[in-house]
Amino acid sequence: MELRRCLFCSGWQPFAPGLAIIAFRIAPWIANQAGICQARGEALASLGKDLSITIDSRSGAGAEDLPGPRGLPLIGNRHQVRFDRLHLDLEDWAGQYGPLYQIRFGPHRVAVLSDRAEIHRLLADRPDGFRRPHYLEAAASEMRLKGVFAAEGDDWRRQRRIVVDALNRARIEDFFPGIATTVGRLQRRWERAADAGDLVDLCRDLMRFTVDVATQLAFGIDINTLETPGPTIQRHLAKVFPVLHRRLNSPYPYWRFIRLPADRRLDRALDALELEFAAMVKTVRDRLEREPGRRRSPRDFLEAIITEMEAEGSRVTNEEIFANVGNLLLAGEDTTANTIAWTVHLLAGSPDWLDRCRHEIDALTASNAPGMVDFEQTKRMPVIDAVSSESMRLKPVAPLHMLEPLNDTWILGRRIPEGTTIFMLLRHLATRDEHFMNGDRFDPERWLVKPEERRGPHDHRAFVPFGAGPRFCPGRNLAMLEIRAVLAMLCANFDVLPVDRASVREQLAFTMFPTNLFVRLGRRKRT
Ligand code: HEM
Incomplete structure (x- = not known):
């Protein structure tokens, strides 16, 4: 039997055309009968139900499908996209079909939106009018990660309060010395690489940095993966987003029937993370026992959530603690590390801007150790801020955002049925000439x-x-502080020599990261 790339899971699978068609037709029926497929169950059941997106009949325009690329009968547009570059395919189509169009993945219709006012309206109307896709909640639950990012309604409100409190500006200021220590470790790591002439894998090093910072801030624990050979926590975390991304985009929940090697690797990684997180929770519980006064004014996320769990009538569970520890590490690791990595990549191709960043930092830190900014100085870095904003505009780690309406709704005059996935093209929005001059x-x-x-x-x-809107990233201030501190240290101390800059590509695995981003660093010579 021939092997072909599977349309749903992208793995190599035995292929027999007749069998594939029969399987495709009966899979929804089996899933519903078995009652296994909760996440996609309703969508599967609705194969026969009209999911069409229609023009608002109140406008008198009549019922008509939205524009969009033509697909094939059973698979829709699935064969025309690659999920690791889905954002690029959707952006191309937006240029062709306009601010609201539709595509189909198997039986599922997806609306794709890039209108600025509508995007803001939808993001603001959460959690009551719109939610993250229901299958995100289900997929996160199955991965033991249903924390603040995937929660909805009252569960989300309760968890959001604790997370926002743990990440608020005042705590971050108190915490700045921890960030500075971690930046110092990153600098020493890069000095060793520069002296040895080693290639630097920017994303990998920066993820060690961001995990170290997130664990200190959120849990009060310094795991120092920057100076640990082969740290395990990142290896486990790295398995989560690619599988989550694939599951979110799969029209059928194949993993409930067949565990592919990547699913099995993920299970093992989640077991290992559970052990790591359990050890952190124990450390914090012991700390609270030793210093009960901390319960009155918790200093980090774990202290706050454990204190809340101990309160009478609390609804916090051990599962929720695990899920939120995972959410904070995942939300804080890839996003910030990849944003810094993209910024360095763009700076490496733009020596004039690297020079301007250097001048700014040299002038700012004339009396400090080179490039080591203090908290007040991080507020006075307009050039570095401009460079990182420009990097987030062109290379946002979240170029694509997903929502679904809780009720039938109208967007740009079209009726969008309850439960339809809506992809919002945030990068496309920020790079259009009508919003930013010479947007590209x-x-x-x-x-x-x-x-x-x-x-x-x-x-x-x-x-x-x-x-x-109300679900705006609560880690923004922390992320900006990390970005400023690392860029200041890097610009002031190193020359960045790109290695094969042309082969760096965008890849989507829940977040958008650069592939093949290696550099050589040289110690900067001061004249
Ligand atoms: C450059 C770095 C970062 C970027 C670009 C980023 C981007 C985002 C985006 C786009 C969202 C979704 C917001 C929405 O639904 O409107 C989000 C949510 C979130 N982010 Fe970030 N983020 C970054 C860093 C961080 C950090 C450092 C943390 C914490 C350690 C964090 C924690 C979260 C959490 C907990 C949520 C879920 C909020 C909710 O659902 O209520 N993020 N982030």
């Missing part, structure tokens, strides 16, 4: 010129790298 160009200057001196569009509301 790396031009940090656009963030520095005075509004009255601008010669073209500059629409802040089209720039939403951290989302918007």
